[in-house]
Amino acid sequence: MKVLKSTILKKRKCEFGNFELVPESGWKISQSFIDFESGLLIVSESDENEENWVDTGFGSRTIPNREHRIDIKTGEVLSSEQWTKYFSYETIEQISEDGMYKLITTRVHEPERDSDGIKEELIEIETGKTLSSSDGIAFRKEKRENSLESHYRRKKELEKRKAELESMPTLSQFFEMELEKLTERDVILEYYNSEYIFKLIYTGSVFELLKVSANFRYNLDWNSIKYSFESTFSSIQEFVSEFLTDKTWFLNHSPFNLNKDGSKGNQLLKKFVVYFFNELREKHDFTFDEYNQMQQWENHFYQLDSVKPEEYKQFCSNCKASVSYYPRYPKYICSNCSSKKITDESGLELSFSNIGMSGGLRITYKKEGEIIKEDTSQWQKLCFIEGKRFIATEARFGGIVIQTEK
Numbered sequence: 001m002k003v004l005k006s007t008i009l010k011k012r013k014c015e016f017g018n019f020e021l022v023p024e025s026g027w028k029i030s031q032s033f034i035d036f037e038s039g040l041l042i043v044s045e046s047d048e049n050e051e052n053w054v055d056t057g058f059g060s061r062t063i064p065n066r067e068h069r070i071d072i073k074t075g076e077v078l079s080s081e082q083w084t085k086y087f088s089y090e091t092i093e094q095i096s097e098d099g100m101y102k103l104i105t106t107r108v109h110e111p112e113r114d115s116d117g118i119k120e121e122l123i124e125i126e127t128g129k130t131l132s133s134s135d136g137i138a139f140r141k142e143k144r145e146n147s148l149e150s151h152y153r154r155k156k157e158l159e160k161r162k163a164e165l166e167s168m169p170t171l172s173q174f175f176e177m178e179l180e181k182l183t184e185r186d187v188i189l190e191y192y193n194s195e196y197i198f199k200l201i202y203t204g205s206v207f208e209l210l211k212v213s214a215n216f217r218y219n220l221d222w223n224s225i226k227y228s229f230e231s232t233f234s235s236i237q238e239f240v241s242e243f244l245t246d247k248t249w250f251l252n253h254s255p256f257n258l259n260k261d262g263s264k265g266n267q268l269l270k271k272f273v274v275y276f277f278n279e280l281r282e283k284h285d286f287t288f289d290e291y292n293q294m295q296q297w298e299n300h301f302y303q304l305d306s307v308k309p310e311e312y313k314q315f316c317s318n319c320k321a322s323v324s325y326y327p328r329y330p331k332y333i334c335s336n337c338s339s340k341k342i343t344d345e346s347g348l349e350l351s352f353s354n355i356g357m358s359g360g361l362r363i364t365y366k367k368e369g370e371i372i373k374e375d376t377s378q379w380q381k382l383c384f385i386e387g388k389r390f391i392a393t394e395a396r397f398g399g400i401v402i403q404t405e406k
Contacts, residue, residue: 001021001022001023001024001027001029001043001045001068001077002021002022002024003019003020003021003022003070003075003076003077004019004020004022005018005019005075006018006019016032016034016041016070016072017072017075018075019075021043023045024045026047026048026049027045027046027047027048028045028046028048029043029044029045030044030045030046030065031043031044032044033141034072034141035069035139035140035141036140036141036142036143036144037086037087037138037140037144038083038086038087039072040069040070040071040072040078040083040086040139041069041070041071041072042067042068042069042070042139043067043068043069043070044065044066044067044068045065045066045067045068046063046064046065047063047064047065052064056356060356060358066114067113067114067115067139069082069083080109080111080114084109084116087107087116087138088107089106089107089108089109090106091104091105091106092104092105092106093105094148095125096148096152099125100124100125100126101122101123101124101125101131101148101151102122102123102125103120103121103122103123103146103147103148104120104121104122104123105118105119105120105146106118106119106120107119107138115137115138115139116137116138116139117135117136117137117138118134118135118136118137118138118144119133119134119135120132120133120134120136120146120147121133121147122147122148122151131151132147132151134147164305165308165309168305168306168307168308168309169306169307169308170307170308170311171270171271171274171275171307171311172271173307174267174270174271174306174307175268175270175271178266178267178268178270179236179268181266182202182266182268183202183204184202184203184204185201185202185203185204186201186202186266187199187200187201187266188200188201188202188207188236188266188268188269189255189269190255190256191253191254191255191256192216192253192254192256193252193253193254194215194252195213196211196212196213196214197211197212197214197216197225198210198211198230198253199211199227200239202266206232206233206234207232207233207234207235207236207238207239208229208230208231208232208233209230209231209232209233209239210227210228210229210230211227211228211230212225212226212227212228216254216256236268236269236272240269240272244272244273244276247280247285247286247290250276250293250294250296250297251290251293254293254296255296255297255300256300267301267303267306269301270301270306270307273297273298273301274298274301274307274311274312277294277297277298278312278313280294281313281314281315281330282313282315282320284315284317284320284331284404286330287406288330288331288406291330295327298327309325310325312325312327313325314326314327314330316332316333316334316336316337317331317332317333317403317404318333318334318337318385318388318390318404319333319334319336319337321334321336328396329395329401329403330403331403331404332401332402332403333385333390333402333403333404337385337402338385338402340385340386341385342383342384342385342390342392342402343383343384343385344365344381344382344383344384345382345384348365348366348367348372349365349366349367349369350363350364350365350366350381350383350392351363351364351366352364352381352392352400352402353400354394354398354399354400355376359394359398360376360394361376361378361379361380361381361392361393361394361400362374362375362376363375363376363378363381363392379393379394380392380393381393382405383402385402388404389404389405389406390402390403390404390405391403391404391405
């Protein structure tokens with residue numbers, strides 16, 4: 001890379017001074033910024049020739065790049081011998097104000113990539129336990145948050161989030177809140193099946209179910225729709241007792257994603273719908289296809305932070321133990337079940353892992369404790385735990401998820 005300085009004959013200017021940054025032929029400037037600590041201009045170049053890019057597996061490639069340090073006062077590109085003089089490479093120990101933690105920080109020069117890194121270790125003083133250790137980049141545009149600051153920030157965020165969660169209502173409390181908000185002509189629910197479109201409204205004293213014979217579609221001329229009276233319910237519980245009788249209700253009917261005014265309307269039915277699906281999840285009385293219908297209904301009543309998250313229940317599909325609610329994986333098994341011996345069809349022992357940082361599924365086959373082969377060509381794998389059939393796949397955000405086959 002070259003730095004072309006401004007002259008009397010030719011004025012040059014960039015956002016950092018009276019000079020121009022010119023990358024080497026075949027390369028491009030990928031980023032440039034002023035380092036917060038030193039005030040040096042940091043410029044990165046990346047190779048534009050894709051033939052030089054390195055395949056790292058699973059569809060990702062590493063692009064060759066190099067970093068330069070420039071003195072913006074002189075426009076000089078500094079050698080490592082010059083720019084390293086701007087920094088201290090001594091190990092620094094810092095004790096937190098409350099005396100609970102010790103942070104050990106060392107700036108390290110890395111000649112192989114002609115740059116610097118920051119090594120940190122955060123230790124709990126009372127136990128001597130290392131809470132975290134990290135290797136990070138040294139040159140930054142913004143002030144670097146160290147591990148101690150990060151620890152206290154996360155702790156504060158967790159405390160705030162815990163307080164928020166504790167303040168959220170239960171489903172029963174939420175129901176009472178929605179009940180108090182009811183006003184005359186409120187639309188409680190709009191839904192449809194293959195023959196009719198239904199609307200449940202509150203009249204001020206009772207709940208009325210209206211219907212019209214029509215095939216639902218979003219481009220219907222709603223002003224021309226003429227509902228007829230179907231039935232009356234003295235309370236919302238009476239409607240629930242009739243409508244939510246067995247699981248055919250959510251298989252045979254679908255909710256409008258939004259009311260025609262763009263809102264989700266009153267959420268009076270949320271408690272009953274979530275309770276119903278919690279029971280189905282405990283019994284695992286549903287197929288994957290049926291779960292898609294369940295999700296349509298549950299999503300219709302979903303509002304971020306409207307009730308305590310633990311009101312949504314989920315259970316291990318093998319032992320029925322309570323597990324965290326992950327609607328993307330309705331039949332996943334608990335950690336205790338997934339730690340049991342897993343085999344393939346022939347009895348070979350299996351273990352699963354990601355291929356790399358980008359994910360993927362690696363299947364490791366073992367015989368009598370010895371690895372005999374690994375396979376990265378499949379995106380899912382049939383496996384057996386105590387004679388039962390399961391499917392192992394890569395989880396969406398990393399890791400492995402094992403679910404019952406059906």
